[in-house]
Amino acid sequence: MKNYIQPGNTLTLTAPYAVTSGDGLLVGSIFGVASGTAALGESVEAALTGVYDLKKVASQAWAAGDKVYWDNTAREATKTTTSNTLIGVAVVAVAGGAGDTIGRVRLNGAF
Numbered sequence: 001m002k003n004y005i006q007p008g009n010t011l012t013l014t015a016p017y018a019v020t021s022g023d024g025l026l027v028g029s030i031f032g033v034a035s036g037t038a039a040l041g042e043s044v045e046a047a048l049t050g051v052y053d054l055k056k057v058a059s060q061a062w063a064a065g066d067k068v069y070w071d072n073t074a075r076e077a078t079k080t081t082t083s084n085t086l087i088g089v090a091v092v093a094v095a096g097g098a099g100d101t102i103g104r105v106r107l108n109g110a111f
Contacts, residue, residue, distance in 0.1 A: 008048065009109070010035070015044045017075070024054055024087070026072045031087045031107070049109040051091055056103035061096030065089055068105045077103055 013027045015038040023034045025046060032046025033054070056062070056077040068077050069084035078084060088107040094100050 010047050012043050013046045015042050049107050051106045053102050054105050058098050058101050062090040062094045
């Protein structure tokens, strides 16, 4: 096809805040995981698909298959839907203890 551009699994985005490799970022309705470090306003490659360990709300248990949202204010993943953006699903259960701050998420690659 002459109008095909790229697969779209990664995009170059403008960092809406400082990010380091592995951080989630939300640009409009596009959620991705930064592949490198970028300051506010700099370009950064972001993965839109795949499975990633992301910072999550502490003391929130997840079950495999739970919908996962991005809280752009706290810059962490959550099961709370209110004012947050759907980013994917949990792929493994995670306990809800205060120290359970990482969740494994399969990104949905959509908005």
